[in-house]
Amino acid sequence: MSSQTATAASQRYAAFRHRPFLAFWSARFLATFSTQIVSVAVSWQVYDLTRDPYDLGLVGIVQFIPSLLLVLVTGAIADRFGRRFVMGLAAMLEAACALALLLLTLRGLNSVMPVFAVLAMFGVARAFFGPAAASLVANLVPPEDFANAVAWNSSAWQTATIVGPVAGGLLYGISAEVAYGLATLLMVASAILIFVIPKPARQAGAERPSLDTLFAGFRYIWSEKVVLGAISLDLFAVLLSGAVALLPVYARDILDLGPWGLGMLRAAPGIGALLVAVWLAGHPLRDRAGIIMLVFVGLFGAFTIVFGVSTITWVSIFALAMLGATDMVSVYVRETLIQLWTPDEVRGRVNAVNMVFVGASNELGEFRAGNMASYIGTVPAVVFGGVGAIAVAGLWAWLFPKLRNIRSLAGRE
Numbered sequence: 055m056s057s058q059t060a061t062a063a064s065q066r067y068a069a070f071r072h073r074p075f076l077a078f079w080s081a082r083f084l085a086t087f088s089t090q091i092v093s094v095a096v097s098w099q100v101y102d103l104t105r106d107p108y109d110l111g112l113v114g115i116v117q118f119i120p121s122l123l124l125v126l127v128t129g130a131i132a133d134r135f136g137r138r139f140v141m142g143l144a145a146m147l148e149a150a151c152a153l154a155l156l157l158l159t160l161r162g163l164n165s166v167m168p169v170f171a172v173l174a175m176f177g178v179a180r181a182f183f184g185p186a187a188a189s190l191v192a193n194l195v196p197p198e199d200f201a202n203a204v205a206w207n208s209s210a211w212q213t214a215t216i217v218g219p220v221a222g223g224l225l226y227g228i229s230a231e232v233a234y235g236l237a238t239l240l241m242v243a244s245a246i247l248i249f250v251i252p253k254p255a256r257q258a259g260a261e262r263p264s265l266d267t268l269f270a271g272f273r274y275i276w277s278e279k280v281v282l283g284a285i286s287l288d289l290f291a292v293l294l295s296g297a298v299a300l301l302p303v304y305a306r307d308i309l310d311l312g313p314w315g316l317g318m319l320r321a322a323p324g325i326g327a328l329l330v331a332v333w334l335a336g337h338p339l340r341d342r343a344g345i346i347m348l349v350f351v352g353l354f355g356a357f358t359i360v361f362g363v364s365t366i367t368w369v370s371i372f373a374l375a376m377l378g379a380t381d382m383v384s385v386y387v388r389e390t391l392i393q394l395w396t397p398d399e400v401r402g403r404v405n406a407v408n409m410v411f412v413g414a415s416n417e418l419g420e421f422r423a424g425n426m427a428s429y430i431g432t433v434p435a436v437v438f439g440g441v442g443a444i445a446v447a448g449l450w451a452w453l454f455p456k457l458r459n460i461r462s463l464a465g466r467e
Contacts, residue, residue, distance in 0.1 A: 066336040068195075069203035074251050075194040081247035082187060083210040085145055088240035090218025092152055094320055095226045095233040096173065098313055099159075100166050101302045107432065109166060110299045111424020116170045117177035118421075121409055124178070129185045129406025137190040142248040144183035149241035151176040156234035184409035189401045192393050194251075204390045205335040208382065213328055223317025274400050275407055281396060283454030284347075284388040287446065289411040291351050291384075292419050294442030295358045299420030303432050309367050322371045323378025330382040339387065344460035347387040348451045353380040355443025362436030391460065 069075050100109050121128075132140045154172045163169065195203045225233035275282050298320070305316035339346060354377055361373035396404045419439075426435035451458050 066202075067206075068199040069206050072195050072199070075191070075203060075206075077247050077251045078187075078190065078194055079206060079210050081145070081244045081251075082207065083214050084240050084244035084247065085148065085183070086211050086214035087218045087221070088152065088237040088244070089148070090214055090320070091222040091225060091233050091237040091240075092155065092176075094219050094222030094313075094317055095230055095237075096155070096169060097299070097302050098223075098226055098316060099163070099230055100169060101306070103163065103166055106428070107300060107303050107424045108428040109424070110302060111421040111427075112170065113173060114299055114420030114424075116174045117180065120174060120177035121181040121184070124181045125406050125409075128181050128409070129189075129403035131182070132186040132189055132406070133400070133403060136253070137186040137193065138248060138251050138253065140182055141186040141190060142245050144179045144186065145241055145245035145248055147179035148176060148183070149238050149245060151179060152234055152238040152241055156231060156238060159230045159234060181409070185403075185406040188389075188393075188405040188408065190251075192401060197394075200393065201338050201390050202335055204393070205331050205338070205386060208385060208389070209328055209331040209335065213324070217321070219320030219324070220314075220317040222320070223313040223315070227313045272407060274396065274404055278396075279454060279456050280460065281392055281404070283450060283457035284391050285408050285411045287347075287351060287450045287454075287457075288384070288388060290450075291354065291443040291446045292381075293422060294446065295355050295419070295439035297358060297361065297423055297436045297439060299424050300427055300432050300436060303427065304370065308365060308432070309370060311367070315367075318371060319374060322374035323381070326375035326377065326379030327382035327385075330379045331386070334383075334386050341461050343387050343391075344458045345451075347384045348447050348458060350380045350383040351450075352444045352447035354384065355440045355445075355447065358440030358443060359437050360440075362433055362440060 070079070097110060097113055100113055101107075103109075151172050154175075155169065158168050158172065191203055191207055192200060221236075222233055225236060275285060301319045302316055305311040305313075305319055309315065309319075311319070357373050357377040357380060361370055361377060364370040364373060392404065392408060393401070423435050423439060426438065430438075
């Protein structure tokens with residue numbers, strides 16, 4: 055191996071030179087993998103019980119509401135009491151929720167209400183897990199390896215979203231009990247790995263809680279237009295274009311697939327995103343990052359439209375893979391900008407707000423899709439969302455010129 059090749063390989067895996075990040079990456083993978091299993095199992099179970107796409111939208115909204123209600127405390131708690139500790143406790147609560155779903159299934163389900171109750175508690179766990187996890191990454195690697203860590207951190211999530219839905223579909227095909235049981239064990243393993251991570255040497259200041267400190271994240275986001283533009287871009291683009299909640303409808307009624315087919319549909323965006331994440335780890339964006347992010351948000355909307363109108367399985371899977379690939383580029387730019395442009399002392403609170411925006415774009419987007427599908431039909435609801443994402447990309451390019459003109463991701467410009 056030439057010295058140049060060895061150097062390139064070393065740069066590609068720079069974040070993994072730091073053992074705490076390796077433990078974090080593994081824990082994040084297991085947590086996301088088990089969450090995907092639960093997501094596939096729950097969505098199929100709920101649709102089997104009610105056959106109403108509106109209820110699929112509710113699956114998302116009941117998990118989002120806790121993030122919205124707790125936004126003022128989740129980030130502040132992570133900043134004050136330790137991001138690793140909060141992340142580990144949240145993973146344990148997620149394991150308890152998966153176990154509760156297992157027990158409910160063993161007893162027999164005649165109503166979706168108990169499932170929604172457990173999902174609400176699962177939403178509480180995710181409300182604390184997300185900000186702590188997003189903020190902890192910056193404390194595990196030096197600044198020069200942070201962009202690489204963002205790419206690999208995204209790859210953990212994307213890898214899990216590839217294999218998790220397929221595993222969830224296969225496991226649910228065996229039985230819902232098997233799916234929930236394995237998810238419980240994996241979430242416990244994730245919690246153990248999190249507590250193995252050494253306490254980071256660099257910790258945010260432990261400010262005494264007050265109304266002023268609780269709102270610090272909101273104030274910083276509003277004052278820093280690059281962060282505001284990056285966060286809100288994801289909110290509105292995915293809020294309008296989110297179609298994941300309707301995949302059970304496509305799998306059962308449009309493409310005539312079973313649980314395994316649903317797993318493949320759920321995995322397709324992750325396949326595209328993972329390939330792009332691995333590529334970005336070795337080929338970081340060096341110029342025109344803002345323009346690239348906005349263009350790829352528009353492409354995300356375009357491939358959403360293609361998926362919406364497709365009635366051919368391979369075309370649908372390809373469109374979903376491209377949807378994930380284009381989204382990964384915007385996620386990579388957005389997450390790097392948010393972390394690098396945010397001071398460490400408020401990073402937990404800023405990420406708590408970011409998680410609410412992400413939750414709004416995903417869970418509220420799923421609710422929007424399910425609700426609209428129940429009134430105008432599944433295909434028009436998905437197509438409408440894709441058109442909306444394209445419009446948002448163009449509008450944000452005009453509203454946030456500073457974001458549009460960002461060039462490098464190496465640091466603040």
